[in-house]
Amino acid sequence: PPPGGERTLPVSIIVGAQTLHAVGIGYAMRYKGEKDSAVLVFFGDGATSEGDFYEALNFASLWEAPVVFLCQNNQYAISVPRSRQTRSRTLAQKALAHDVPCIQVDGNDALGMYSAAAEALERARSGGGPTLIEAVTYRLMMHTTADDPRKYRSKEEEEEWRKKDPIPRFRTYLAEKGIWNGEKEEALRGEIKKILDEEVRAFEAQKDFKPDAPFDHVFGTPHPWIEAQRAEFLAELEKERSENA
Numbered sequence: 001p002p003p004g005g006e007r008t009l010p011v012s013i014i015v016g017a018q019t020l021h022a023v024g025i026g027y028a029m030r031y032k033g034e035k036d037s038a039v040l041v042f043f044g045d046g047a048t049s050e051g052d053f054y055e056a057l058n059f060a061s062l063w064e065a066p067v068v069f070l071c072q073n074n075q076y077a078i079s080v081p082r083s084r085q086t087r088s089r090t091l092a093q094k095a096l097a098h099d100v101p102c103i104q105v106d107g108n109d110a111l112g113m114y115s116a117a118a119e120a121l122e123r124a125r126s127g128g129g130p131t132l133i134e135a136v137t138y139r140l141m142m143h144t145t146a147d148d149p150r151k152y153r154s155k156e157e158e159e160e161w162r163k164k165d166p167i168p169r170f171r172t173y174l175a176e177k178g179i180w181n182g183e184k185e186e187a188l189r190g191e192i193k194k195i196l197d198e199e200v201r202a203f204e205a206q207k208d209f210k211p212d213a214p215f216d217h218v219f220g221t222p223h224p225w226i227e228a229q230r231a232e233f234l235a236e237l238e239k240e241r242s243e244n245a
């Protein structure tokens with residue numbers, strides 16, 4: 001288990017659905033008598049336009065579920081800007097209808113985010129119920145490699161936000177405090193590279209895994225469509241192997 005005892009769930013592909021999972025898990029934690037646990041759930045600005053999000057806030061509030069809703073407002077749901085999603089002046093205020101405490105934070109301020117999250121988690125753990133945090137930030141890159149941001153936003157806008165990039169900003173802050181410098185950064189980068197290289201090497205060296213294992217877990221019992229897809233996948237893999245041999 002991870003050092004802090006975190007339990008991490010896979011990414012939810014259905015935009016916003018994870019907010020409901022979080023409330024269910026939070027409710028279960030209380031039901032099982034887990035006193036010091038809380039759930040932290042991440043989602044985008046686009047997710048706050050989904051029904052799931054409102055249902056989750058409603059039940060989290062009603063059941064006082066220990067859930068911190070963290071909305072990463074990066075201004076875009078793929079190509080749809082925040083202004084075409086909602087007329088709400090803030091995304092944080094969407095919690096008010098459910099009587100859930102909420103706060104809008106500069107999402108590019110690492111310490112500001114830490115402080116807001118720590119307060120919300122403390123409230124959740126001590127029985128004070130849910131909180132919604134809106135982190136105002138920006139997606140500097142494309143949504144995915146299939147996306148081309150030049151089609152829906154300007155270079156100028158990107159440049160404005162690049163100046164607020166939280167990583168150089170926090171580096172400057174730490175350097176000015178005298179607790180960070182180029183030498184320390186180089187050492188840290190080297191350390192991280194070593195860990196990553198080792199993990200990749202160990203992963204790629206694995207020989208005894210079953211490449212079609214994901215097909216075992218789609219349904220509880222075998223299904224002809226899934227079996228057809230499995231056969232197609234294995235045939236493709238075999239073809240690649242013989243071509244590369």
Ligand SMILES: Cc1ncc(C[n+]2csc(CCOP(=O)(O)OP(=O)(O)O)c2C)c(N)n1
Binds near residue numbers: 076077078143
């Ligand atoms: C219910 C649902 N509708 C549509 C999609 C397709 N889709 C994938 S990501 C995305 C945009 C999500 O935007 P946002 O919630 O702001 O999150 P971000 O990716 O910006 O972090 C959409 C519409 C989906 N995965 N699920």
